Amino acid sequence: MAVPTVLCAGHVNWDVTLYVDRLPSADGEAAIVDQHQSGGGSASNTAFVLSTLGLSTVLAGSTGDDRYGSLVREELDEVGVDTSHVEAVPGAVTTVKYLVVDESGQVMVLANDGANEVFDAESVPASVVEQADYLHLTSQRPSTARTLAQRAVEASVPVSFDPGRRLDCREYGDVHRLADVVFLNESEAAAAQQSDDLASLDGITVIKRGSEGATATTDGQTVRHDGFEAEPVDTTGAGDAFAAGFIAARLDDSSPETALAVGNACGALATRTAGAHAEITWDDIDALLDSM
Template sequence: MVRVICAGHVNWDVTLAVDRLPGADGEATITDQSQSPGGSACNVATGLTALGSDAAILGSVGRDEHGHLAVRALDAAGVDCTPLVTADAETAVKYLVVDPDGEVAVLGNEGGNEAFDAEDLEAATLAAADHLHLTSQDPATAATLADRAHDHGLRVSFDPGRRIDARDFTVPLARADLVFVNEREAATAIEDHFGPADGLDKTVVLKHGAAGAEVLTPCGHYASHDGFPVAAVDTTGAGDAFAAGFLTVWFGDANPDYDRCLAVANACGALAAGERGPAAPLSWDRIDALLDG
C-alpha cells in the first residue's frame, strides 16, 4: 500500500446552497446547508484513503470545537492525523456558497491553517512515506517540505490552487515532480514559473473542469480525456477528488498509463461535482460504473 503525506490547509467548511449567487447589495435564499472538514490537503487525503492508499495529513487546526470535529471526521475516514498540529489559534472556517449550477463563492477567515511549518513533520514519518502531496500553503513551507521529501527519496506533487496569482510559488513549483493546474492557474504557472522556453522538467496535468483534462510529461508524452457528463451540484473539492484519482493510478507504475490516470481522475472529479460538500464519496465501484458506462 502506498503511503502518502498530504500537506496544506485543514478547514471547517460550512456549505450553503442558495437559489442564486447574489451580486452587490443583493440577497439570496439558502435552500440547504451542511458542515464538514475541508481544505485541499484534507480533501485529497480522504480521497486517497477511500481509493486504497494510506494517507496522513500535515496541517494545523485550533483547539476549538471546529478543530475537534475536523480531526474526528478525518480519523473516521481513515486518515492518519498524527502529523496534524494543534495550534493556539482558531480553526479556519470557510463558508462555501453554492448556486444551482454548482458554481461556488468562498468566504473565510485564515484562522490557524498555516500555523504549521516544515519541521513539524518528523523525519521518521517522512522516511516511512512514498509520496508527498503539497497543496496551497505558505510557499516557504512548501519548498522546504519538497526538499526534505526529495532527500528521503519521495516524489512530490503540488496543486497550488486559486492563490497562485497572489503568492510566489516559484520555488515549490520548480521542486515538484508533478503539478496540477486548471486553465486559469496554468497561465500563471507556465508563463511566470516554468518558462515555456526552458521546456518542461516535470509532469503537468491541466484540468479543464467538465471538459476533461490533459497531461504533458518532460519526455514529450501527451494524453487527454474528455471527461464525463455530470449535472454539477457543487464543484467544491472536485479538483481535489481529481488529484486523488490521478495520483492513485500514477503511484502504481514507473511508466504510468496516463490515459487511465486521466480517466480515473475525471471520474472522481465528476463524482465530486455531482454531490454536495467538499468531501466526495469516492469508491472504486462508483468509478468503475462511470468508466464502464
C-alpha cells in the same frame, strides 16, 4: 504488495456551505435553499479521498484547538486518515471557509484567517517524509512547501503540488521545479505561464478543466481525457478529488492517460454530493469508466 503511503500537507479547514438559487451580483440578494457543514481544505480533501480509495494516508497541517478542529479530525479519522501530524494550535481558531454554491454547482468562497498556516516544515518529522511513498503538497506558505519538497527529493520520494487559488500572489517557482507532478486549473495555469513557472518543469503538468476534462503534458507531449457528464450538486473539492484519483492511479503504475481518466472520474463523482469530503470507491470509478 504493501499499500502505498501518501503524505498530504497543507490546509485543513472547516467548511460552511450555503446553497442558493443564484450567486448574487453586487447589491443583489439570493435565497438560501439548503446548507451543509463538513471538513475541508485542499490537503484534507485529497487525503480523505485517497483514504476512501484504500491508500494509507497521512495528513500534516494545523487547526485551532476548538470544536471545528475536533470535528474535521473526527471525519478524517472515520475513513482512516492518520491525523497525528495535524496540530491543534492552543489559542487559535480553525480556519472556516464559507462557500456559496448556486444551482449549477458553481462556488464562491469567503474565508477567515485561522490556523491552517501555523503549520510549517518543522512540524513534520523527517522520518514521516522519508517513510512515505509519495508527498502531495497543497496551498501553504511557499517556504513550507519548498522545504518539504526538498526533503522528499533527497529521500527519493515523488512529489506532486497543487498550489490552489493563491498562485497569483505567492512565489512557488522553486516548488514547481521540485515537483514530479504539478496540478493546475485553467486560471492557475494562465498565471503560471505569465510568470514562466511552467517553462522549466521536467515532470508532468496536469491542467484540470472541470467538466471539459483534463490534460497532462510531459516531455513536450500532451494527452487529454474529455471527462464525464455530470449534473453537479456541489463542485467544492472536485479538483482535490481529481488529484487523489490521479495520484492513486500513478501509484498503481498507470499511464498518464489512465490516470487522467481516473482523476476525471473522481472529480465527477465528487460533484454529486454536498461538501468537499467525498467518499469514493474503486467500484464507483470502474462503473463510471465502464459507462464511456
